[in-house]
Amino acid sequence: MIDSDDNHRVFNFSAGPSTLPLSVLKETRDEFVDYKGSGMSLIEMSHRGAHFMAVHEEAKALAKRVFRCPDDFEVLFVQGGATLQFAMVPINFLKSGNRAGYVISGSWAKGAFSDAKPYGEVYSAFDGANDNFTRMPLSEEIQIKPDTRYLHITSNETIGGIRFPKWPDVDVPLIADMSSEYMSRPVPFERFDLIYGGVQKNLGPAGLAVVFIRKSVIAGLNTDAARYLRYDIQYDKDSMFNTPPVFAIYLLGKMLKWMEGEGGLDAMEQAAEEKSSLLYDAIDQSDNYYNCPVDVSCRSRMNIVFRLPREELETEFVKQATASDLLNLKGHRSVGGLRASIYNAMPIEGVRALVEFMKNFRERHLE
């Protein structure tokens, strides 16, 4: 398609990094060389200078506001994506005498579980492998052992295409990787000690994780680690212990502002429901031409995975979709099939175009 400025523009269903609003991209471009008449690009400026400090403060304030983060939490900006959080969570929380449970719900949860093992005692509180990772556990299926410091969950698995329809109701604090669901559903902060996520799906470009941490737990965290890896240091230094990833924080702020302008969390949640329903309806109303392997109750609103009757048709589907400016629909290499990632910045027009394409493709390739 061609946008209002004569730019060629596609619908990009990539699982991350992923599509961003065109208005945000253009604003970033226009400010890039000379930031607010300073004679410098923002990326050339000292992170302690007035311009970046204002960007940093605004991004923090926006994050708290649009996520509806309560006052007893602080927001931290850390490099290394969700993956470094896989390490930092156990490094900070695990001690001799406590342990942590992990809900093994798919690839990302397995990664978090594996990365925690060097730092203390961790156990599987539920293993989705028996169901081929097609569903999340009910609360009563989650086994909590004594002295459990936290239960780690992955609220949405991008590869399996599943999410927790309801947050687990357990007697220990939750810690969640929300990378792929950030700002698309409200979070009951009162059940959590920490929430983290990479921003490159719902919130911005790659190179930054946003962490929400309960302030009251900070004093009790481990301190026998290098300073970058300690939440107490990141908190004390207001995420400026070392040079922060300036550009990623700047774009995060722009994205949060855009989401706020679009109506905030409620609007994002509603859009996610609407967009994902369009796709699931197209799948369910296809006489099993398209098939979603996920338990209906746990279907992701961000990553819609589906199969076609044969692999060759899937290859053909991706090829023709690409030719129609519907990009990056191939499923993750570990599971195959197709996947449409429809994060906050994916316009409903993109989903409608995909649904239309699916209908036409089916008609053309019925066997």
Added chain:
Amino acid sequence: MIDSDDNHRVFNFSAGPSTLPLSVLKETRDEFVDYKGSGMSLIEMSHRGAHFMAVHEEAKALAKRVFRCPDDFEVLFVQGGATLQFAMVPINFLKSGNRAGYVISGSWAKGAFSDAKPYGEVYSAFDGANDNFTRMPLSEEIQIKPDTRYLHITSNETIGGIRFPKWPDVDVPLIADMSSEYMSRPVPFERFDLIYGGVQKNLGPAGLAVVFIRKSVIAGLNTDAARYLRYDIQYDKDSMFNTPPVFAIYLLGKMLKWMEGEGGLDAMEQAAEEKSSLLYDAIDQSDNYYNCPVDVSCRSRMNIVFRLPREELETEFVKQATASDLLNLKGHRSVGGLRASIYNAMPIEGVRALVEFMKNFRERHLE
């Protein structure tokens, strides 16, 4: 000043993030919204897609080429800046039965030393505190203990404004933080097991460290850490274990290409010598109006620190310099005074303008 496109442009002497070539900024701006006709910004693309993979491969190849990195080293891109390397180096290298020496040459070295302590036995091999961090040690002043796995050095201290004029000649492998000297002097790789640096001074924007690691040491590194923190994993996964910081790698590539076009390492070294000499001459020929506290043999070519006769004059100097589009000349808050950081992208015209300003300021404010 006004550039050829009517942009207001200053000379930015920030210690990091720092000035970048205007041509690189403009090229980035022009490619930002629609990358090479793809209908997407590069920052929206899957890091496994063809466009970013090409960017990644080119940045790697350029890094090896312009740094003159020998084949027995590999280059890694890691988030978290040099500060996360303060952790990763000891996490990977220290074991029971070995230890590491640290040359305590200033603020950054102290940070690296402190961050290593949780991970094994480390010791001070030289402490510059006795000389108020105004010089680096001679090789014969460095005390190496038995079973030392590596000697850690900070090749240039941005706050103290000192550098190693000659690389230490010791019997153990060196590991260096070269953040503030990257690509401004040749490195004798044969003496090193690992070299690291954040890119936000000489090589690009904040949010990325470039690591050169000797391939033969990788198999012997520790594996009992979370995967992000392991060099063997980063190496096996070609720095793509998780989503890399796309934009920072892209700009790193552009910067390396720019440096190659300017004549590469030799040209950068020559420019650093020329630019720093202009400033040191201006200081030395000022009848002690300007004063550099650093031992002459160890003067940094990147961060030129100097004092004026009185603090009020320093404040006035910064104020008037700013009004003359010579920005960010205030010294680090921990030491005061003035500091001109003149990394690779600082044009000689900027240094000439500063020298001229210094002469005029002195004439106006002689007492």
